[in-house]
Amino acid sequence: MMSKTPFSAFVRKEFYHIFRDRWTTLILLIMPMMMLLLLGFAITTEVKNAQILVLDPSRDEATRMIINTLEASEYFEIKGEVTSIEEVETLFRKGDIGMVLVFSEHFSDKMLHTGKAQVQLITDGSDPNYALTLTQYATAIIGGVVQEFSAAQGSIPCQIHSDVRFMYNPTLKGGYNTVPGVLGMVLMLICAMMTSISIAREKEFGTMEILLVSPVKPIVIILSKTVPYILISLINLTTILLLSVFVLKVPVTGNLLLFFLLALLFIFVSLSLGLLVSAVAKSQMVAMLISGMLMMLPVILLSGIIFPVESMPLFFQWLANIIPANWFIKAVKKVMIQGLGFGAISFELMILSGMALLLVLLSLKAFKKRLD
Template sequence: MKEFLAFVKIEFFHIFRDKRTMLILLGMPIAQILLFGFAITTEVKDARVLVLGYTGDPVEQRLVERLEQNAYFSVVGFLHTDREAHEAFRKNEADLVVAFPPGFAAEATGAEVPAVQLLVDGTDPNTAHLMKNYAQAVINSALSGQLPSAQTSAASLAAPPVSIHTHMLFNPQMKSAYNFVPGVMGLILMLICTMMTSVSIVREKETGTMEVLLASPIRPIFIILAKAVPYFLLSCVNLATILLLSVYVLEVPIAGSLLLLSFVSMLLILVALSLGLLVSTLVDTQVAAMLISGMTLMMPVMLLSGLIFPVESMPVPLQWLSNIIPAKWYILAVKKIMIEGVGLRFVWQEILILSGMAALLMMVSLKHFRERLQ
């Protein structure tokens, strides 16, 4: 045991002595969580709105004021022709155009239901869909008070009135950080742990010092584990840093058990360390280890884990493929614990899968490493 602890201490010295390793290990997670947390967003704020066909009627004025007062929109100007609207989109001067048809004021005060046309830039379909929904909600709210009572009575005879109240569970403010923070946590822990473990072991092989270590009295398996232990402990420090930034900077609360969240995160760290050990047995250079553990893992984790795109919306073969991505199960568990505040009863399946992945990868990695030694 003393020899094992001595090797762990030596590995710590190697890590702290290398400033680049420290920067990647401790600096990159902070930069990534802040960058992803603030840069990646599905929210619409201060969308530029142009108004077409505005005549100054009180109904139109009320509607424009509602749009201007809303945090999602900012009325930046008025147009007179359809050609000006299309030119504004081509010049990137507008995100949304609200067009009042001729006779809109008469329709709003008469028996007919008024119609408003929305022109939205569809080059970004998701943002366009959000802007359309937001604008429709604001317009319907503004116009509901303008309809005369006679029209309301006639409508109520045709169909009974239905009152719809929507309540957003777990994320009432609809902050995109609630969705991306768990995914970024999985991405950081997977990439950093895998990359650092694989590179540290391959570095010994590349410089020829691995043979010296293996010639020591301690068993080879404990030498490999001793090199992984420091990265596990430093990854736990990363986890604490990420959680602090998530809560106090990105304002994403931890609704569930912090102990359960830490346990699930440590399981993912074990999976990543085992994967890094497996990568180290497959390559002999640090460059190859970086490419495999960094570049090769980044795209599957980002695209197939649910970090950016919902897995349920993917083709069935990709949904099957996503099941072998450890980060997918971690993100599912973290969202349930961190956002929904559930307990062990609701995340046991994800914990079981991550535990199985960690055990399988560790056994395959150690077995393959012994074969390489022989």
């Protein structure tokens, strides 16, 4: 009985702290949803209704077919035609135009007889990601049309026909990447950052001293701090899943039980990371800065939510490997999107368990040192 009473008294106190402050509650419960929706809708590499202009001196069957197909796709919208290449620059400067399509003269003829018709794609290189995506989409569409056109004219198609298929994400939706990323970020934020801040607050206000003089074991104090955040993480996990299925239309194909098991392991890793930070940080400000700079920023930049890790310099790829959230995100993609089972994520589970063990040992050591 003796050990149970202080624990429940503490847990109750932690809940008061969180739910009495309307802003804290709001931030903890609403912010994850905002993050998901923001990253899911706003920061997307998908292209939709990009405005393009056409310079078409040929005006023949092939060019018309290409233009119509582009217009019909949801990616592009033909804004109009230009008559000279000189106009292009002034129009780009206005900023609304994503791409200009310039056909060579006698396009169909050249294509059918010499196989060397030319089309130039001019994009605004000041936004390289967007420009690259636009040209990729356009090239794919033009390639398809040329193929079709040549076949219809009965000439032998000389181009290689490449049929691109995106496994697990046939329509290349950004949400498939965003949802696991946001999950990793939110759990990290709530478990690591909030736990470290709440422990640092006790130190800052001097209440920690009183608790250390009391017969309550430090482990009870720390465990009771983690209970509310575990609960809030699980709530957030559920709301994020619901939002992703019903709003972002990202399905959960894998085993939910395995998914929650994975999430619990990652919650544990994040909590121990938060404890380690709180062992070092003496004030809320320091705890916030350490968690923000050393944990949140790397997760945002190096987890592949926004920038693909595969195309980073080797050093950063290596750095990305020591970020716990990345292993979690990888495993979530496998379970949630690809629908794979336990065997497929056993490596990630092993790494995460190893990290958890290491972090717990480190933070216990840090806590002991402080008490001497």
